[in-house]
Amino acid sequence: MTDQGRRLSCHSCGKQVEYPRGEPPCQALGGWLTVSCWEGPGEVSHYNFCSLDCLKSWVDARLPTVPEIFLDSFGEDKN
Numbered sequence: 121m122t123d124q125g126r127r128l129s130c131h132s133c134g135k136q137v138e139y140p141r142g143e144p145p146c147q148a149l150g151g152w153l154t155v156s157c158w159e160g161p162g163e164v165s166h167y168n169f170c171s172l173d174c175l176k177s178w179v180d181a182r183l184p185t186v187p188e189i190f191l192d193s194f195g196e197d198k199n
Contacts, residue, residue, distance in 0.1 A: 131167040132174035 125140040128149065139148030153169045155178075169175040 128168050130170040130174050132169055132178045135170045135174075137170075 125138045125143070126145070127136050127138045128145060129136045130152075137148045137152075139145055149168060151170075153172065153175050155167045155169070155175070157165045157167065159165050167178065169178065
């Protein structure tokens with residue numbers, strides 16, 4: 121936080137935006153995306169993203185990957 125306002129950043133790339141104290145963050149975050157994630161009973165986390173690409177990167181990083189050895193066990197040609 122600075123003396124003039126508050127700062128928010130993209131959870132994926134780190135791009136920052138500042139908005140004046142007393143102003144709602146929605147004015148500074150026009151065009152951004154915010155995801156609310158239930159972490160547990162009564163516990164919600166909010167994540168801000170400056171673009172769909174940043175949101176996609178975040179989602180992709182959170183998804184579990186299928187081990188290559190499992191995919192190889194099907195014996196099908198990857199082409």
